[in-house]
Amino acid sequence: GAGVSQSPRYKVAKRGQDVALRCDPISGHVSLFWYQQALGQGPEFLTYFQNEAQLDKSGLPSDRFFAERPEGSVSTLKIQRTQQEDSAVYLCASSLEGFNQPQHFGDGTRLSIL
Amino acid sequence: AQKITQTQPGMFVQEKEAVTLDCTYDTSDPSYGLFWYKQPSSGEMIFLIYQGSYDQQNATEGRYSLNFQKARKSANLVISASQLGDSAMYFCAMNRRGSQGNLIFGKGTKLSVKP
Numbered sequence: 205g206a207g208v209s210q211s212p213r214y215k216v217a218k219r220g221q222d223v224a225l226r227c228d229p230i231s232g233h234v235s236l237f238w239y240q241q242a243l244g245q246g247p248e249f250l251t252y253f254q255n256e257a258q259l260d261k262s263g264l265p266s267d268r269f270f271a272e273r274p275e276g277s278v279s280t281l282k283i284q285r286t287q288q289e290d291s292a293v294y295l296c297a298s299s300l301e302g303f304n305q306p307q308h309f310g311d312g313t314r315l316s317i318l
Numbered sequence: 319a320q321k322i323t324q325t326q327p328g329m330f331v332q333e334k335e336a337v338t339l340d341c342t343y344d345t346s347d348p349s350y351g352l353f354w355y356k357q358p359s360s361g362e363m364i365f366l367i368y369q370g371s372y373d374q375q376n377a378t379e380g381r382y383s384l385n386f387q388k389a390r391k392s393a394n395l396v397i398s399a400s401q402l403g404d405s406a407m408y409f410c411a412m413n414r415r416g417s418q419g420n421l422i423f424g425k426g427t428k429l430s431v432k433p
Contacts, residue, residue: 235418235419237419237420237421239421244425245425245426246322246411246423246424246425246426247363247409247421247423248423249420249421249422252418252419252420259418260418260420263420293361295363297363299419302419303351303413303414303419304351304368304370305419306365306368307353307365307419307421308365309355309362309363309364309365310362311360311362312361312362
């Protein structure tokens with residue numbers, strides 16, 4: 205399909221394990237965003253890439269969270285030493301360049317930490 | 319600091335009627351964008367409509383229109399002729415020129431369409 209693709213759709217991990225979440229944006233989209241959505245809340249910004257450059261990581265909650273987009277396309281969000289409070293839906297979005305461009309979201313990865 | 323407020327946790331509407339979902343925002347920036355997204359129970363976020371702060375006309379997209387009142391800092395979403403498939407969470411969001419474009423979201427309104 206032509207939309208944003210995220211995998212896995214669901215991830216269950218034990219506390220302390222590392223996890224990696226993948227995002228494949230829409231082809232040609234320069235901008236890529238990661239958001240975290242807690243149950244019953246709106247998404248909250250985590251980090252932003254323009255091509256391969258990570259221009260804003262101010263929303264990452266701790267140094268356990270790391271994101272990369274090495275070739276300016278697929279991005280991976282990694283969480284090390286997971287904690288229960290990391291349980292949430294992680295949404296990836298991509299857009300054309302420009303602050304008035306709508307962001308197109310993937311279906312998200314629902315992460316549950318036991 | 320920027321903030322989005324959605325005061326209606328839940329709304330009901332009869333099928334085929336119109337409904338207005340409220341959104342107020344707070345920003346000191348003169349240039350910003352306002353977005354509405356729909357999130358069905360399946361989880362995907364679907365872009366509905368966009369309004370720029372300097373746009374003279376209220377945005378419309380099919381059955382969706384945005385009632386933009388800049389002086390009141392409100393950007394209400396109007397859905398006309400509601401359908402059962404409109405039942406979902408609706409989020410208002412904003413960004414601002416000069417930022418990286420990351421969106422600030424409200425807490426959402428759950429819309430239920432009754433047959």
